[in-house]
Amino acid sequence: MNRDLYGKLVFELSHTGRRAIKIDSNNCPEATPISASLMRNKPLNLPELDEPSIVRHYHNISTNNFGVDTGFYPLGSCTMKYNPRINEEIAGHPEFSGLHPYQPENTVQGALEMYYTLQCALSEIGGMSEFTLNPFAGAHGELTGLMIIRAYHDSRNDKKRTKVIVPDSAHGTNPASAAVAGLKVVEVKSRPDGTVDVDDLRPLLDDTVAAVMMTNPNTLGIFERNIPEIARLAHEAGALMYYDGANLNPMLGISRPGDMGFDVMHINLHKTFSTPHGGGGPGAGPVGVRKGLEKFLPDPRVIRNDDGSFSLTGCKDSLGAVSATLGNYTVLLRALSYILSLGQNGLMEAGALATLNANYVKECLRSSYMLPIDTVCKHEFVFDGLKDKTSGVTTLDVAKRLLDYGYHAPTIYFPLLFHESLMIEPTETESLDTLNEFIDVMQRIAEEAITDPDTVKSAPHNTPVGRPDDTAAALNPIVTYAQLIGNE
Amino acid sequence: MNQIFYSETHEYARIDGNIAYIGISDFAQHALGNVVYVDMPETDDDITAGEDFGAVESVKAASDLIAPVSGTVIETNEELIDNPRLINEDAMANWIIKVEMSNPSELENLMNESAYKEFCKNESH
Numbered sequence: 001m002n003r004d005l006y007g008k009l010v011f012e013l014s015h016t017g018r019r020a021i022k023i024d025s026n027n028c029p030e031a032t033p034i035s036a037s038l039m040r041n042k043p044l045n046l047p048e049l050d051e052p053s054i055v056r057h058y059h060n061i062s063t064n065n066f067g068v069d070t071g072f073y074p075l076g077s078c079t080m081k082y083n084p085r086i087n088e089e090i091a092g093h094p095e096f097s098g099l100h101p102y103q104p105e106n107t108v109q110g111a112l113e114m115y116y117t118l119q120c121a122l123s124e125i126g127g128m129s130e131f132t133l134n135p136f137a138g139a140h141g142e143l144t145g146l147m148i149i150r151a152y153h154d155s156r157n158d159k160k161r162t163k164v165i166v167p168d169s170a171h172g173t174n175p176a177s178a179a180v181a182g183l184k185v186v187e188v189k190s191r192p193d194g195t196v197d198v199d200d201l202r203p204l205l206d207d208t209v210a211a212v213m214m215t216n217p218n219t220l221g222i223f224e225r226n227i228p229e230i231a232r233l234a235h236e237a238g239a240l241m242y243y244d245g246a247n248l249n250p251m252l253g254i255s256r257p258g259d260m261g262f263d264v265m266h267i268n269l270h271k272t273f274s275t276p277h278g279g280g281g282p283g284a285g286p287v288g289v290r291k292g293l294e295k296f297l298p299d300p301r302v303i304r305n306d307d308g309s310f311s312l313t314g315c316k317d318s319l320g321a322v323s324a325t326l327g328n329y330t331v332l333l334r335a336l337s338y339i340l341s342l343g344q345n346g347l348m349e350a351g352a353l354a355t356l357n358a359n360y361v362k363e364c365l366r367s368s369y370m371l372p373i374d375t376v377c378k379h380e381f382v383f384d385g386l387k388d389k390t391s392g393v394t395t396l397d398v399a400k401r402l403l404d405y406g407y408h409a410p411t412i413y414f415p416l417l418f419h420e421s422l423m424i425e426p427t428e429t430e431s432l433d434t435l436n437e438f439i440d441v442m443q444r445i446a447e448e449a450i451t452d453p454d455t456v457k458s459a460p461h462n463t464p465v466g467r468p469d470d471t472a473a474a475l476n477p478i479v480t481y482a483q484l485i486g487n488e
Numbered sequence: 489m490n491q492i493f494y495s496e497t498h499e500y501a502r503i504d505g506n507i508a509y510i511g512i513s514d515f516a517q518h519a520l521g522n523v524v525y526v527d528m529p530e531t532d533d534d535i536t537a538g539e540d541f542g543a544v545e546s547v548k549a550a551s552d553l554i555a556p557v558s559g560t561v562i563e564t565n566e567e568l569i570d571n572p573r574l575i576n577e578d579a580m581a582n583w584i585i586k587v588e589m590s591n592p593s594e595l596e597n598l599m600n601e602s603a604y605k606e607f608c609k610n611e612s613h
Binding site: 172419471 | 547550551
């Protein structure tokens with residue numbers, strides 16, 4: 001690969017007058033003249049290239065990417081599981097992909113049935129009464145869920161409830177969603193074992209609290225055992241319990257948020273249900289509610305009529321629409337494909353294997369990396385950097401060095417409970433060979449940190465981009481070509 | 489008298505009479521990494537001990553700033569708006585806000601230099 005040449009920006013490869021195709025102007029009809037006032041006064045700055053250069057340029061860029069199809073991607077709290085190809089096949093069916101979102105209901109009965117079936121499956125998995133599949137992503141789901149909670153309190157004329165309690169181990173989206181929903185965030189501390197401190201929580205609960213938001217297992221991969229007690233206290237105080245479904249994967253088919261006392265929850269289909277993730281495709285953040293809260297769900301809802309047909313419906317108590325149509329529809333299709341492919345037993349096995357894989361990796365690496373909370377984890381776990389920190393090699397250095405060995409880095413510096421957090425989530429989709437290979441590399445890096453720290457501190461050495469200046473990038477982001485050449 | 493007090497959330501208050509210069513400790517700037525943004529209150533705003541008065545954003549994380557003492561903001565360090573890295577260069581010299589204390593007895597709840605040093609030792613394992 002010639003990264004020096006084709007890895008340049010497409011504008012840098014441009015030569016005036018160069019063309020990929022030649023249009024025969026003889027057969028073109030005369031264009032209707034455009035009024036001079038609407039004409040540009042200088043030509044568009046478009047790159048001019050031959051076709052092979054265009055193809056090589058974009059093909060080279062595509063090889064700079066890293067995804068679950070490239071290799072192991074142990075990004076903690078992100079559940080980067082394999083995206084099965086059958087999902088793509090199903091989502092690509094013209095019967096689905098050729099639909100228009102505003103087609104008459106009687107022409108899209110199959111599509112509505114798919115929505116209804118997935119909604120029912122998620123309700124069963126979450127222990128909820130009904131799900132909306134309309135939110136476009138996890139954070140969008142959180143916002144929708146909190147809006148449902150607000151709508152519930154408002155409907156009771158209980159307007160004092162302006163606070164949301166969030167543990168200090170929570171994903172950053174929790175306080176962000178609460179703030180966007182117009183609620184104030186109150187933090188509750190973790191105990192040394194990483195779970196929420198019920199004694200710290202109790203005095204925070206009063207008639208100004210709208211909801212307690214929790215993730216279970218939490219971001220340390222630890223199962224919150226006191227949820228029933230927390231739910232009892234929250235409900236006694238008149239607050240609702242919100243379940244962040246980011247870490248639902250290990251609980252699939254084993255325990256249900258609804259049974260633990262949660263009232264509202266969201267699920268990240270792009271995590272637990274194997275749909276493409278992040279830059280690989282749009283997400284989906286369905287939101288479920290317990291019995292009694294259905295009427296607050298966003299419009300439209302898909303209902304099944306007595307005659308077996310399906311319709312879109314709205315409700316006067318609904319918080320309104322959160323998306324123009326039925327969410328990221330083809331993402332929903334992929335999730336249903338996954339659920340039906342695995343079936344009940346398969347889903348139960350997925351969660352158990354995710355837990356087994358995480359514990360296996362943790363136990364194999366604890367001799368080289370600092371394990372701050374020594375317990376059986378669920379789907380993920382957190383190290384606090386290297387065990388031997390004398391050479392000054394940090395978590396950032398370890399993560400950068402992993403890139404040299406062809407792995408995506410784990411989540412680093414999150415959760416904020418430790419200074420050198422390194423959060424690993426292998427998921428159930430990795431083979432024992434892949435896990436062993438990764439464990440070897442992690443041990444090798446720990447050895448390198450002692451024998452050859454400079455190599456680790458200056459890593460990565462084998463990637464097209466090494467260490468960007470994070471600070472300068474945050475202070476002075478250059479995001480357009482015009483900025484780069486100083487022509488804003 | 490120019491005494492320095494520290495909170496458990498790593499803010500310091502450097503005391504000059506009834507004035508407190510409030511910033512984040514050297515330990516905190518080191519743990520945060522390069523600071524890219526400082527969110528500060530405005531002059532004349534009141535701050536309350538134990539409540540947040542702004543935030544520091546670094547390449548690693550965003551952290552709330554918790555007021556070590558209560559009072560009224562009489563000046564903010566405008567230099568930090570364009571050059572937040574000053575906090576990494578010298579956290580103790582580059583205070584964030586200057587506060588007229590309303591209840592100097594709150595200083596008794598804070599740590600002195602040697603107690604804070606001991607506290608940080610335990611924080612970093």
